[in-house]
Amino acid sequence: MRVSPLWKYIGCGLVLLIAMSAATHAAGTPVIDIDAEDAAAPWSQADGAGAANEIVREAFARSGVPVRLHTVPYARCKAEMLAGSVVGCIAVGANEALGTRARLPRTPLYRVRTVLVSREHAPIGSCDAHTWPASATVGRVNAYEYAPRFEQALAATHVAVSELGSEPQGLRMLVAGRIDALVLQLDSLKTLDYVQRQAGAQAPLQVACDFGPLDSHIGFSVRHRDGAFALAAFEQGYAAMLADGSVERILDTWRERLLKSPSPPR
Structure with missing residues (x-):
């Protein structure tokens, strides 16, 4: 069947309009x-x-x-x-x-749980911030959000705070004795054992306190x-x-x- 030039132009125009519509949608x-x-x-x-x-x-x-x-x-x-x-x-x-x-x-x-981890027999071994010695240093990751109970405990003490780049870095410092405790965010996937293996910091550690959940x-x-x-x-x-x-x-x-x-x- 012979197609008139007019219908050819109309067909080409429809194809162009469809293409332009698709491009406009994608750009939007x-x-x-x-x-x-x-x-x-x-x-x-x-x-x-x-x-x-x-x-x-x-x-x-x-x-x-x-x-x-x-x-x-x-x-x-x-x-x-x-x-x-x-x-x-x-x-x-x-x-x-x-x-x-x-x-x-x-x-x-x-959902994570904010926990405080320390070496065995370290000066920080409980949730009672009033028992933490003023000479102690607690590590936390720079800009991290933590469960409210931890922030409240930290505000009630005079311990030094070390701002860290990451939790693995903090664990290596903890094992080396450069800090006395480290606050971690742990959950069913990211366990203490996992973070220790990730950091290459295998040493006896204890969860000194669980400050509760955070979404x-x-x-x-x-x-x-x-x-x-x-x-x-x-x-x-x-x-x-x-x-x-x-x-x-x-x-x-x-x-x-x-x-x-x-x-x-x-």
Whole structure:
């Protein structure tokens, strides 16, 4: 059948309109820049892998939103999210100090427990901060959020505080005797044994105190123009993942991986 030149032009025009519509739609979905901590294995690792990172990527994929993850030290992750130079940060603790400075999803990525770890027979061996000697030094990770009971205990003492770059660094300092105690965020994936093996700091340690739970979220910037959009997109995808069991499958995969790995990535 012969096609008139007019119909050829109409057909070409329709193809062009469809292509332009698709391009416009794609351009209308911003790429979300998210920082992820580089030293919070197995949740978030320097190589960009990690259980939390994997969950976040898939949640955004479910909502059709492209993301770029940048692995950085936690202090930078948090500072850039608060300043609005990135849309989000994996992962921030939902404590009073953070307050309304960040947008947090209704459901956390995971829950940690804030514990104080010391060497056996160390001067800090209990939750009673009044018994901690003033000469003692407690290590904490710079900019980390901790359970309120720990912050209250620390405020009630005159011990020195050493601000550290990461928990593995703190464990090496603890084993070497350079600090007297170290506050850690532990959970079912990131156990004390795991962090010790990651740090290469195998020595007899004790959990001197458990200060209680703290929810860990992907935090979204209040200042960034895409903060509210990203929060909504993440929550939509995350809810779908929780409903169909995808989150638990990712966590099960990481549990199996950790059981088979004698030496966590450093």
